[in-house]
Every structure is written in C-alpha cells, then in structure tokens.
Amino acid sequence: MALPTAPPTSSADRLAEQLQRIISKRIDDDSLVLPMLPLVATKSLELLKNPNFSMKDVAAVIEKDPMITVQLLRFTNSAALGTRDPIKKVQDAVARLGANQLRTFLIEAATRRLFESKDTRILATNKRIWEHSLVVASVAADIAALANSAEAEAAYLGGLLHDVGKPVVASMLLEAERSIRLSRPDAVWIGPADFLTVVQKIHRPLGIKLAQKWEVPEPVLRAIRDCDDYDSAERSSAANAVRLANAIVKEQGIYEGEVNKDDVEAMVMIGQSVLGVDISACRQLVGSVRTAVKAYL
C-alpha cells in the first residue's frame, strides 16, 4: 500500500515558505534590512519625545523636507481639523497639531512613502493596500472614539500600519525576481495572483519588525501584532478597534486580495459585542471615509 501523499503545493505556497524561512532567520539573527524612517521624521520624533519640545526647533527640522512640509500644511488645513483660518507657516501647523497628532502625521507621511514604487506592476496594488489602510485607520479611530476608548490616536496609527509589511514584502519579491532573472533570464516567476498570495502569507512578521524599528507606541504595536482575534480583557483597546474596522472595511470590499467571508462575518459579529457599537452606523461611516480618502490619495 502506498503512503498517503501530501497535497500538491502551489508555486506561491513554495515561494512563501522559502521567503518565510529566510525572513524568520534574518529576524532571528537581526540581519533583516528594513526601510528607515526618513531622517526628518526621525529627528522630529526624537524632539517630540521631550514634553517641553520647542515648536520652533521641530518646525525647522520639518522645513528641511519640502514634501513633508507641503503634506503637513495640507493636512493641517484639511477638513478633518476644521481649521477656520488657513495655516501658512510650519510652526503654526506644529502648534495647531500638538505632539500626538504631529507624531501620527510624521509616521503617516513616512508610511506613505513605503507604498510608493517605480514598478508599475506593484504600484496599483500598493495604492489599493494604502487606500485600505487609510480607510481602516479612520474607521478604527471613529470606532475607538465611539467605544469611549482613550486610544483613538493609537487606533488610527494601528489601522494605518496593520498592513505595512505588505509593501515591504512586495519590494523584496521584486528584488528577488531581479536577482533570479540576472542569473537565469528564462526563469519562470510567479503571476500577479500568486504574488498577492505570497505577500499575504508573510507580511505580518515584517510589519511587526518594522513597527518595532520605528518605535511606535505599544498599543499600536499590539494592533499590528494580534490581528486574528479580539482581546476580551481590554475591550475598548486600539487593537480591537483596528480588528473591527479591518473586518468592516473588508466586508465593504475595500481590500486587495482574497477575503474569507466567514471569518469577516465572525469578526464583525464578535467585534460589535466586544466594543459595544452598533455595526450599521460603523458601516455607514465607511462610505464617507472612503470618499475622503479617495480625495486624499
């Protein structure tokens, strides 16, 4: 009698397994090369650690990066902040935001850069992942606020970063493809669907590692790390708000990749009870958030 054979493994599964092994090893021996925070963000975040930080000093650092300066002024004058008189100076923008919101803004600006790519194949995918992340971030912040949580800011950042490993994996795959084709020009590489499968399978540990490297606060890190189940001990935590927001946003079809409908329905049903919010209102929020995000992209 023949031994039972293992089910056939797809090329995506094999590649994912190989990459997972390589990444795990690099994480273990601390040799994984991850994207750095832009220097301006690093310096500004360092200054913001001081509770008596000088707004003038922070503004001077930010002004060195024209891109971040433009984004900061645009954000400070955006609808979300309800500014009555337009803010024209970086120092005024810093004063308007305060340390917490400025920290969120800087990490958001840095994260946004990770989703940019010169490769047209992954640019569109990255854009959709970024859109999903922005919508999850906004909805998570609203859910946290509606659940009377004090962690709305952390929920926003958690939502923003919960898939941050994906563009990093995508870049690694591109790099791997280039190396292989250099040595074997006729080598067969995975197609777009398998590409996404690999990204989905291995993005989590990379995202966590990146967030640790960027020194994001612990509640944000928890939101990225524990995505599969709710924490029933801390019902109103930022992590729970991100989980529910992620499920609702997936349910509404704002997601790049395959969605397990049963899992999503379960996450929505559990989250509603865990956080004590009415799901129909949360679903309504997604529409307006998406419109705002599309204008922002």
Add this chain to the structure above:
Amino acid sequence: MARILTVDDSRSVRMIVTRELRALGHDLDEAEDGEKGLEKLEELSFDLVILDVTMPVLDGPGMLARMREAGNKTPVLMLTSESKRSIIANLMKLGIDDYILKPFNAEDLKAKVAKVLRQDVGAPVPVLGPASDAGRPAGAASVGSAGAGAAGAGGPTEGGVGGGPNRAFVDILVIDDMENVQKRLRQMIPEHLSVAGALNAQTAIAACRDRGVRAILLDNDMPDVNSVALMRQVRVLQPKAVVLALYVRTSTNVLEAAKGNGFDGVLMKPFDVGAVEDFLLQYFNSQDLVSKDDNVLKVAKFKGRENRLDSYFLEVVSNVSRYSEEIAAACYGEMVLDVSAVPPNAEKVARMMLEINSRISKMGIEIRLVGSPEIAKTLKQYTETAQMPLFGSVDEALRAA
C-alpha cells in the same frame, strides 16, 4: 411574549438572564448543559435559545449541531466568554443569529433578544449604543438597525453663505428631518455664520466626521433614530461643539429633561428671534461680526431685536480696533472697511465711524470705506464724517491705494 431557553453551566448567568427577560414578560426555562438543553427542546417548543459555548457533558457547539441535524431551526443567541474568530465562524456556519460576549450588560442582552425575535419593527432605534451600560438613557437600547431607514436621503445640504474661506468648517449644523428648519434658521442667523443641514442620522454623522462644527441643533424627534443616542455619537465626533435639542413649543419642562439626557440646552420650534439671539450671544463670539482678509474688513449685517443695536455698534468698533492692530503690524498703510451691511441708522453709523477713525488714525492707518449710497448720504450729514472717502466696492477702494 416569547418562550426562551437559557442553556449555561453557570447558575448565576442563568439567573441574570431569567430575571432580565422575565421582566420583559418572556417565559424562561433553564438547562445546565447541552444534553439537558436538548431534552428541554424535545419536551417543548421555544422561540429562542440562549446558548453558552463551553459546558460540561455537551458543549454549545455540540448541542447546536445536534439541533440543526434534527431539523430544529429555533433561533440561537450565543452568550459566551469565547471570542475566538475560528470558533465563532464555525458556529455561524451552524446557524447562530447573534452573539454576546461575557461579561455582558442587561441592556445589550435585551436589545439582542428583541432583535433576534424581530421585535424591532417600528421601534425607535439608536445609531450607536455606548460600550457600557453606565449612563445609557432609558429607551436607548439597541433594538435594531438604523441602516436602511436612514440611508439614501442625500448629503448634508448647505443652507447659507459665508463662514470664511474654509468651507470645511461649519458654525451651525442643524440635524432635523424637516428641511424647512434649517432654512428658517438660516434666515435668522447673521450671514457671516455658516449653517449646514442634515436630514438624517447618516448625513449628520458624515457631516460631523468631515467638518469642524461649533454648534449642533438636533431634533428631539428624529424618525428611525433615538435622538439621545445620536447626540452621544455626534458629541464623540465633535467633542468641542455645543449640542442643543430642538423641541416643538407644545413640549413642557423640556430644558431639564434635555440637560438630564446630556444636551447643553434647548431651542424651541418654530424659532423665536429673541431665543435665536440669546443662543448666538451665548455660544458665538462677537468677534465674528467683522471678518478680515489682509487689510480688508467686512462688517456683518445686524440681525436681532432693536434694543441690541447699540451693543452691535460697540462690538463692531471693538472688533475693527482689534483687527486694525494686526493690519498695522503687517505694515499696511490703509484699511478698507466694508460697511455696506451696517443698518442705516444715521447717528449711530456716524458715531461708529468717528470712533473707528479716531482709533486707527493714531496708528497711522488711512481708512477707506465701502458702502451704499445710503451710507454715503448718512456720512455727509455730519461735518466730522462728510470728508471720509467712500467707495462703491472693495475693488474700487483697493485700486484707489
């Protein structure tokens, strides 16, 4: 009323469920594990089973599976401390109708039971329920979905002009299903204050999410939505805004009730000029009477009772003086003051102009007025103001520099 079976190995949970649901008039029966629960189901027919997950002898998923195998389609509400996605997803496949995580509050239980038993038809529903039972107003329990009823009535409608260059900011948001309410208010509010309207909960939430709002007027009798729950929600989205309840005049003792529910005050419908004025005085800073764009100041129209006219002119003088300091600091040699909207009260206008002129001339700023022929006629009546330069438009005044 419904016949309900609660299956839980915890006696205290069964007792709480029984007590709370009996208080609503339901018939309750209990079982301490899945086997005993199945026995009860063979003896009697139930409208709802409230089921725990982890139990001795036969657990919740086991009992549910055997119920469905036997063709029993009684609705099942899971009441459990289990929150693992994989377990709940499997239970959903077996056919559960809803889920409550332990520890739970009585209001959530009652709301979910009502929902599963479909007792929500026609009942007023909130948009969101608070996470805890604390402070939940009577009747604010979640008993259904506000989705379909509230959706599709269009976005927030603009009800006026003004409000500064940034339209993302709204001074007053009127949440009322009657469109005429915001229109009437618009007619009574000075033009420099912006008014937006939302006809249902959905658009109200969207407006509160997308814009900064200073004051929210919320109809106390919104269809399909519990106004108190909606108020709590808009407060979360707009923590700095003042929220007033709108009541019809036939209501009595409403102020105390509204404040008890968490509103900051009330405004009666149809609106009374005096009450609207009081609202503006209380919640809007008088500096909004004058708007500034570089060295151009525009005075807003007076709206209110005659006896407030004196204070209007005093506030205009005070605001123009304050802005003139900023204009001087920015090194402008001239200031354009648009008084087109000022009421044509000859003596008061002339006194106001004299006072302003006296204050700003000390700063070395030259004044250029913009106003109607009527204002020109008024100024010419007095020796002190007859020579003040007056132009027909702001552009003309700026070109004369």
